[in-house]
Amino acid sequence: MATLPSLGFAGIGLMGLPMCRRLLAAGFPLTVWNRNPGKCAPLVEAGARQVSTPAELCSYADVVMLCLADTAVVREVVFGAAGIAEGAKNGQLLVDFSSLEPAATREMAMTLNESSGMQWLDAPVSGGVVGAEAGSLAIMVGGAASDLERVRTALLSIGQRVTHMGGVGAGQVTKACNQMIVACNALVIAEAVALAERSGVNASLIAEALAGGFADSEPLQILAPQMADNRFEPVKWHVRTLLKDLDTAVKLSREQGSATPLSALGAQLMRLHGSKGFLEKDPSTLVQMYREPGPRE
Numbered sequence: 001m002a003t004l005p006s007l008g009f010a011g012i013g014l015m016g017l018p019m020c021r022r023l024l025a026a027g028f029p030l031t032v033w034n035r036n037p038g039k040c041a042p043l044v045e046a047g048a049r050q051v052s053t054p055a056e057l058c059s060y061a062d063v064v065m066l067c068l069a070d071t072a073v074v075r076e077v078v079f080g081a082a083g084i085a086e087g088a089k090n091g092q093l094l095v096d097f098s099s100l101e102p103a104a105t106r107e108m109a110m111t112l113n114e115s116s117g118m119q120w121l122d123a124p125v126s127g128g129v130v131g132a133e134a135g136s137l138a139i140m141v142g143g144a145a146s147d148l149e150r151v152r153t154a155l156l157s158i159g160q161r162v163t164h165m166g167g168v169g170a171g172q173v174t175k176a177c178n179q180m181i182v183a184c185n186a187l188v189i190a191e192a193v194a195l196a197e198r199s200g201v202n203a204s205l206i207a208e209a210l211a212g213g214f215a216d217s218e219p220l221q222i223l224a225p226q227m228a229d230n231r232f233e234p235v236k237w238h239v240r241t242l243l244k245d246l247d248t249a250v251k252l253s254r255e256q257g258s259a260t261p262l263s264a265l266g267a268q269l270m271r272l273h274g275s276k277g278f279l280e281k282d283p284s285t286l287v288q289m290y291r292e293p294g295p296r297e
Contacts, residue, residue, distance in 0.1 A: 004028050007154060008057030010077055010084070011067035012039040014237070015097070015125070018132040019067060019158045024048060026157040031060040054078070058087030063151055067097040070244055071104045078108060090117025093147055095155075097139075099124045099179070099241075101248050102169040103255065105142070109168045119147050120168055124175035125159065126182070129236045130222075136160045140178070142170035176252055179245035180263045185219045186242065186283045187266055193227040194290030203228035227287035239286070240279040243270040 004027055009020050012034040020043050024030050030048040032040045033056070040050045051057060054077050057064050064084055068074050074096060078084045084094065094112065096105070100122070109120035121143035131137040137159035141148050148155075148164055155162045165174045196203040207224040210216055226232070246267035253260040269289070278285050 005062040005150065005154065006060060007031070008033070008061030008064040009067070010034070010054050010057060010064070011069075011098070012043065013067065013069075014129050014235075015132050016067040017042065018129065019097070019137075020048065021046065022132075022135050022158050023154060026154070028154060028157070029060075031057055033057055053082035054084045055082045055087035058084060058089060058092060061092075063093045063095060063154070065095045065097060070098070071100045074098050074100060075104070075108060078112060084118075085112055085115055088112060088116035088118040092116075092118045093121065093150060094118055095121045095123050095151055097123055097125050099175050099245050099248070100172050102172040102176070102252060105172050106169040109143075119144065121147050121151070122168060122171040123155065124171050124178075126175070126178050127159075128222075132158065138178075139163070140165050140171045140174035142166055142172060142174075143168050172248075173252065176245065176249040179242065180249045180260065180266075182219060183242040183246050183270065183283075184262055184266045185217060186223055186286055187269055189220055189223050190227060190286035191290055193224055193287050197228070197291070223284050226282070226284035232282050232285050235280070235282045237283060238279065239270060239274050239281055239283055242283055243267065243274055243279070246270055 006029040007023060008031045009016065010033045012032060020030060020032060024046050031051055032043050032048045033051050033054055034040050044050050049060060066074060068077060105122045112118050112120060121141055123139050123141045125137040125139050127137040135158055139155050139159040139162045141162060141164050145164055152162060165171055193203045193206060196206055204225060207221050210220060246263055250260055250264050250267055273286055273289050
């Protein structure tokens with residue numbers, strides 16, 4: 001039986017924590033780092049090793065995985081003081097689950113490889129916290145096919161589908177397309193729930209009524225009942241994440257000369273909602289944009 005590769009993981013947040021739990025349960029040796037060290041405690045209790053800098057991950061891991069907030073944070077963790085680039089060695093592999101700008105991903109991958117020989121896979125995920133906990137994430141991968149094969153077993157511990165989309169950056173382009181659909185879907189679901197409410201229809205039945213039809217989707221089944229019942233906690237994902245990813249998609253569309261008018265409008269609506277104090281809230285709160293002020297808020 002082949003020995004499982006040792007893994008390092010940076011970013012123990014809403015997604016990173018359940019992903020790491022599944023990797024540990026699958027038997028992978030795991031070393032973890034997080035900017036807030038206390039968030040690593042449950043993983044240490046479950047058998048993970050904890051280190052104090054990203055660079056130290058490279059001392060214990062064949063493969064270093066990232067699940068971080070945005071392009072700026074990934075750049076800091078990889079190339080900042082005591083970052084991964086300082087510990088990187090030829091033959092090691094970086095797998096980035098974060099959602100980033102494709103051009104920045106390609107630039108960082110080239111810089112890291114030229115300085116250390118470490119290879120890069122961009123492997124953004126879709127499925128949210130529920131998918132991370134269930135191991136049912138969809139993982140879209142950019143990079144060398146041979147590098148993907150090195151970690152396919154690990155990826156299938158956290159995801160039900162792993163698709164090789166092309167060279168470095170292709171995974172991020174695919175995730176931008178994914179988020180265009182998810183975010184615009186969330187916005188129109190909010191409109192529909194608010195319209196049903198104002199029309200005197202029991203909006204909590206919308207998801208059930210539309211199940212199996214052309215309007216059905218996982219976002220509908222998750223968001224519509226939460227919106228109708230005002231269940232905005234616990235926060236399972238953030239408005240700021242959808243806004244960041246829509247901005248990435250619109251920027252990419254400009255770079256490629258491709259029109260994305262609905263996504264551009266979606267970004268502005270998401271920005272408007274976020275500006276009212278909802279950036280750190282769950283996207284189910286989008287329904288509040290379309291309700292009359294009053295006792296429901």
